[in-house]
Amino acid sequence: MVGNPVDDAENGDKSRRASPTGVFFYWRPKGLVSTKVVTVRLEIEVKVQNSFSRRHFLSTLTAGTLGVAASELLSPNGAAAQSNDAAPEREIIGDPRVRGPFPILSTPFFESGEVDYETLADEVKFVDWCESPGMIWPQAGDAVDLLTKEEKLRGMEVLAETARGRKSALCLGVQGKDIDDMLDYARKAEELEPTAIISRPPDDGKTEDDLREYWRALMKVVKRPVIIQTSGGTKYKGPAPSVELLIELGKESEWFGYVKEESSPIEARMRRLLAAKPAIKRVFSAMGGFAWLYHCRIGAEGLVTERAPFADVLAAVWRNYDAGNYVVAADAFSKLMLMLNLRETIPGNNLRGFSLYIWQKRGVFKNRLSREYGPGNAVPEKPIVSEFKLDADQIAELDLRFEAMKPYLKEGSWK
Numbered sequence: 240m241v242g243n244p245v246d247d248a249e250n251g252d253k254s255r256r257a258s259p260t261g262v263f264f265y266w267r268p269k270g271l272v273s274t275k276v277v278t279v280r281l282e283i284e285v286k287v288q289n290s291f292s293r294r295h296f297l298s299t300l301t302a303g304t305l306g307v308a309a310s311e312l313l314s315p316n317g318a319a320a321q322s323n324d325a326a327p328e329r330e331i332i333g334d335p336r337v338r339g340p341f342p343i344l345s346t347p348f349f350e351s352g353e354v355d356y357e358t359l360a361d362e363v364k365f366v367d368w369c370e371s372p373g374m375i376w377p378q379a380g381d382a383v384d385l386l387t388k389e390e391k392l393r394g395m396e397v398l399a400e401t402a403r404g405r406k407s408a409l410c411l412g413v414q415g416k417d418i419d420d421m422l423d424y425a426r427k428a429e430e431l432e433p434t435a436i437i438s439r440p441p442d443d444g445k446t447e448d449d450l451r452e453y454w455r456a457l458m459k460v461v462k463r464p465v466i467i468q469t470s471g472g473t474k475y476k477g478p479a480p481s482v483e484l485l486i487e488l489g490k491e492s493e494w495f496g497y498v499k500e501e502s503s504p505i506e507a508r509m510r511r512l513l514a515a516k517p518a519i520k521r522v523f524s525a526m527g528g529f530a531w532l533y534h535c536r537i538g539a540e541g542l543v544t545e546r547a548p549f550a551d552v553l554a555a556v557w558r559n560y561d562a563g564n565y566v567v568a569a570d571a572f573s574k575l576m577l578m579l580n581l582r583e584t585i586p587g588n589n590l591r592g593f594s595l596y597i598w599q600k601r602g603v604f605k606n607r608l609s610r611e612y613g614p615g616n617a618v619p620e621k622p623i624v625s626e627f628k629l630d631a632d633q634i635a636e637l638d639l640r641f642e643a644m645k646p647y648l649k650e651g652s653w654k
Contacts, residue, residue, distance in 0.1 A: 273518070282328060297495050329561075333520030336408045337435045337464045337497060338540050339372030339557045342547035345591055345598065346382045346394075348608045352622035354390050360401040362547060363409070365603050368599045368653035369550035370390040372541075372557070373408035375437055379545050379590065380472055383414045383439075383609040392427055404653045408434035410466065416442040416454045416474070425460050435464040437499065437543070440471035440480065445521055451487075466495050466523065466543065466577035469502040473616040489518035499543045506537065515536040527579065527589060528553075532572045535560050545590040548597040549575060555647040574644045581640065585633050595627050596637055602654065 261413025291433050331338065344366070347358035359376070366374045376398055377391050379384055386394070395411050402409040411428040415421025421441060428436050441453050457465065467488070469479050479502035496519045500509050505526070513518045524534035525539040531542045546553060552575050561570035578597075585593050591609060598604035607627040613619040629637070641648075 245438075277602055320354040323641055332517045333466045333493075333496065334435070337373065337410070337466070337521060339561070340542040340546075340550070340553035341373035341375050341408070341466075342366065342371060342550055342553060343378045343412055343543065343545040343590075344376040344398075344547050345379065345545060345594065345604075346377070346386065348606075348610060348612075348624060350606070350608065350624070352610060352624040354386065354394065355605070356394065356397045359394055360397050361603050363398055363401040363405070363407075365601065365653045366547055366550045367405040367407040369649055370554045370558075371407050371547075371550040372554070373410055373434065374402075374550075375410040375412060375543060377414070378412040378437055378439075378468075378543075380640060381591070381610060381612070383472055384413065384474075385612065385622070388420075388423070391424070394428060395424075395431060399433060402433070410435040410437050412437050412439075413457070414439055414472065418453055419451065421457060422460060425457055429460060429462065433463070435466060435497070436461060437466040437468060439468040439473050440477060442472060443473070444475060444477040447478055447481060447484055449477060451484060454488055454495070455491075458488070458495065461494050463494060464497050465492075466496070466497040466499050466519075466521075468499040468543070469508075473612075476582065482508055483516075485512060486515045486518050489515070489520065496520040497523070498522045499525050499544075500539075505530070506534075509534065509537060509539060514614070528575070529579070532556070532560070535568075546575075546579075546594070547552070548594050548601055548603070549644070552644055571647045572654045574647060577643060578637075578640045581636065584636075585629070587627055591641040592627060593629065593637060594635070596629060596634065597641065600638075600641065602652075 289510035292614055344359065345364045347355040347362075349355050360377075363374065377386065377394060383393070398409055398411070411424075411431065411433045413424035415424060418441065421438065425436065425438075438457060440452065444450055444453060454465075454467065467480065467485060467486075471477065485496075485498055496517075498512055498519065498521070500512065500522055502508060509522055512522050521541060522534075522539045523540045523543045524531040525543050526547055527543055528544045531539070542553065542557075552571055555569050555571045556575065559565075560570065580646055581593060582589050583607050587593065588609070594611070595604060599607065607629075608624055609627065611619075611623040611625050613623065
């Protein structure tokens with residue numbers, strides 16, 4: 240299509256001519272009725288830029304998405320998109336390392352139900368290779384609830400050792416059923432010196448005063464950024480921390496003011512938090528990542544969710560959005576959404592589920608085994624282990640959508 244514009248009979252009037260800097264396309268869609276000028280001028284730069292390569296442009300055209308390729312030259316306001324060396328200026332408050340996507344690692348298991356710590360360490364290597372700004376563990380509900388304290392503490396040690404000297408920031412989860420339980424994890428985390436920690440409401444919390452007391456106790460022992468998750472686990476029946484409490488804690492400690500917002504009304508709460516800078520240093524999107532791109536628009540500067548097998552795609556979305564290449568970011572995000580939309584047709588856990596197949600496909604996981612809750616989300620006395628099964632059609636569809644992500648998947652091997 241680049242070298243052979245189609246005749247106007249089927250697709251509207253087109254013409255092509257060379258220029259000193261590249262190629263001009265002119266296209267007037269057939270039958271378009273408008274009082275405005277409808278001719279579209281697209282200049283393709285010959286030079287290759289970091290954020291938008293010639294190869295990517297040509298692959299986009301091949302896919303039949305000339306409209307998207309053209310709009311990649313535009314920002315949401317219609318101005319020329321800025322390249323990486325002309326990124327929009329932003330005031331970064333707090334620790335700049337705690338910014339961007341921080342995917343939650345999935346816990347791998349052996350057939351016996353024991354934690355596979357070697358594969359857990361491989362996840363660190365993979366996410367770092369994908370150039371993700373950071374990663375988090377243990378934070379997913381199954382990892383917090385269905386692992387013993389000894390397993391979680393051992394996993395924290397393995398991750399800290401593996402992450403040492405790597406570029407991706409490690410954030411350790413310090414969840415507890417009460418203050419004393421939480422402090423056991425917090426003190427261990429401080430000993431291991433990750434970049435950050437993350438904390439959700441305590442299982443036994445019932446009031447906002449309980450939350451205030453819980454996080455003030457944490458405040459006394461930490462010396463690094465603390466991301467507060469506004470929702471609790473399956474056992475938590477108390478309220479979401481109010482925006483006022485989150486701002487209050489951010490004013491009291493330089494380490495607080497980082498928020499993973501997933502309590503309704505999410506957007507309204509985000510906007511109020513963002514208006515409270517510098518007490519609020521960072522707001523992260525969550526909830527599977529489905530609203531992440533929109534949350535970036537209103538000021539969120541990161542994502543926390545269990546999407547680690549797509550760490551390189553997450554990194555591409557963030558890298559381009561942060562550089563001002565908004566439509567490239569949107570294109571990468573659309574590929575991610577195409578994959579995640581399979582939750583509508585493949586039953587199972589929305590966050591873990593078929594992502595286990597992608598972990599296998601990328602050479603990180605050995606199997607698709609998980610520990611499961613008992614009836615009513617009860618924690619069983621002994622691990623209940625199940626395998627996530629897929630039929631041939633489901634695998635074929637996963638493979639197809641994975642292939643569609645290729646422009647944003649990192650080439651080579653993480654091993």
